[in-house]
Amino acid sequence: MRIAPEGWPFIAGGLLLVMVMGGVGFLASDRAPALGSWLTFGAVLMALLTVFTAWFFRDPIRSNRAGAHDVLAPGDGRILQITEVEEPVFLRGPALRISIFLSIFNVHVQRAPITGKVGLRDYKAGGFRAAWHPRASEENEQATLGIASEPHRVLVRQIAGLVARRVVTDPREGDALAQGSRIGLIRFGSRVDLFIPAGWELTCRVGDRAVGGQSVMARIPAEEGEA
Secondary structure (H helix, E strand, O other), rough: EEEEHHHHHHHHHHHHHHHHHHHHHHHOOOHHHHHHHHHHHHHHHHHHHHHHHHHHHHHOOOOOHHHHHHHHEOOOOEEEEEEEEEOOOOOEEEEEEEEHHHHHHHHEEEEEEOOOOEEEEEEEEOOOOOOOOOOOHEEEEEEEEEEOOOOOEEEEEEEEEOOOOOEOOOOOOOEEEEOEEEEEEOOOEEEEEEEEEEOEEOOOOOOOOOOOOOOEEOOOHHHHHOO
């Protein structure tokens, strides 16, 4: 299983605690059996937590079989909302915002919905409302990435949640991205919003389960994609 680089400090720290607690518990088992038992029990719990941490930071390799006009899900999770909004900064007009909620059990790596170049990268500090809250998209800590393959554009917004307190965004402005490639990660429960122009064909609905880099969220109109 491939693990995201951001997970290794947590995994290494967990393994170190397991070894220390297990070793001290073993040495203490003769002179202080009660203490040795508690430390051994703690080491087992820490080992289980470390295994879960490694699983949480998994970064599966996914094949991309999308068509030229497909817009892929930027993350894994359940679609919470599909809302008509104005996006004046990058799309510069009416848009559809597709909000995906990532629980702690989902893969937390985000991926590029289309092939293109990064035309916008922005970070905004904010609060930590529950990720499913309607105002989380505006008020929570977030990072925004605009991807352009002229003449079409999409925007991905990584949003911190009640538990998630760290948003990692890999690309810089001007970087070229392949569809389905990694663009970042959010730790421990979060939300990802995908903005597409309002005129594009929607192929998902509220309640659907999205798989990042594989599920098709929308399709670019053929005439626009061929322009």
